[in-house]
Amino acid sequence: MFSSIFSRSVAALAAFVSLSLAGAGPATAQGAGEKGWELCNKTSYVIEASVARYEGNGVVVEGWERLRPGSCELALAGPLRPGIHYLFARSSTAHRGGRRIWGGDFPLCVDTTGSFSVESPKECTAMGLESRDFRPVLIENRTEWTTSFTETEEFDSEQAAAAGVQRLLADAGIFNGNIDGYIGRKTRAAIGEFLTQNELPAETSDSDLIDVLEQIAQDRGRNIGLTLCNRTRNRIWSAIARRKGEGWESRGWWLLESGGCARVIDEPLLTAEHFVFAEMEDNGRTRTLKEATDPFCLARTRFAIMGRKDCGAAAFREGLFKATPPAENRRLLYEFFERDFKEPES
Template identity: 30%
Template structure:
């Protein structure tokens, strides 16, 4: 499953900011959002607010008198590199976990700069202010929820493609197989916690496909490459939090799979132990870049502005393989 380019859009109006502000997710990804409040000479940020597909969440309660409201949103690490563009006009500080930063234009230790986009929410029928996160597919709520389920089914190894928010026998068959394998009834699909149930399943070792598990105290960023007999395509980065597992989205039946991973700190700098980077790879040199990437041509990485790193081949002859990243 190739991660599609997604657009972040908002319904805009000149409605006055007098009530609660909520964000509504019409994307096929579970997202985490951070807001920035620009009030006169001070700018504060707060996050992360997790929002499931087709769900809304209040991020500011009561009267909002800010000069500007800004937003940064990212998809959960389970999806790999966030498909949401990070190209806002304001650079503000965030932290990895839940945070509230009073002076957010000068980052301190444990904080990293992120791009925020100014938003002007519209006033909803209930009197609150609302901004919608949307993809280029322009899903409505029902379609966003179904597309979100399809996307996680594919990552978990079930054939629910294409990810289009349209129900059908293929999606229902994949969903039924998933529920059966976890001993769940069909009623759980309508549960407000169903996306949590699916993500927990994706973050556990699987008997099929490739699984990465992070047994270190550090965040791990990983990349996967597949050889279909015609070309080798490398793709990353996937964020794997400490103590978590993740299935990279490998579809089809590639002839060979390769893996590379490295541990990073809160500023995304490579962790080094005794002057050696803490990483897990091999001798097969493939192209990567610092940000999200999908690269099908592996020659002359450096002359194309890319970085060549050593990937390790993964033996998939048993049908499933779990790679565990541990401290040396």
């Protein structure tokens, strides 16, 4: 019940997020009455997972299994067929900073818009599907197997549930404390404020609280910030630049799959200028944006760089960014189309 999170305090853990899949083993999840492949979410994010298995001469892919923070769900009923299976997962669109991805390097087709079960074809687009890179998972037991999603410092199930509430409170604009799995006075006050504002009873269950928070955070995210969307057939690596204090900041990278979007600024936009950078992968070659004339600094890995001069002297490279239209009502949706890119470089 909600009161268990509201009143319980658990040990604090580091909030820095580096997401991974924990090693798999025989299932030990509490209350698991049904045997099969179980997925456990030990992160502070709401996760949507897709699994795949060999069947006949092909690979059957199914999704999406929704996992609240701290919960375990059966993704594939037993008896299991020992051998390689596949797993891909994404965080809910309610969370700020773009979607987190748990995957690997084995491409399979998925339906990104809703629940699906399909035998993965060679060409995803022929069936209106999109390619995602799955991670192989070796299942060695016919009756039960568990795979856990974790963060850098692993939460147990109770800590993950508490941290999940904290994160969703922050995503909904109600909480600005640490995402540490510790329900202290500040978190309790934020939960109480949320319940009062939404006329919810104190007996609201943990799962219902997470569900309502997720919906409100999703609605809020649609109304603020900067969102980048890929309307091309290829993958795009994107970055942004904007005024930051008295200077300039460039920040990246966000990988945009075909048809995918990422909310890259999670706060109301100011009237100041914003700029975008994008490189499209096209059959092993790179295509850059047309009409990109404003130089900012870029790095090879994920970056946040203050200033825009002497990039080379600071071991960065310089890239040309394109100015966006002005924000309207504190938000901006920027879409990349095929026509926005130059022909591939030889």
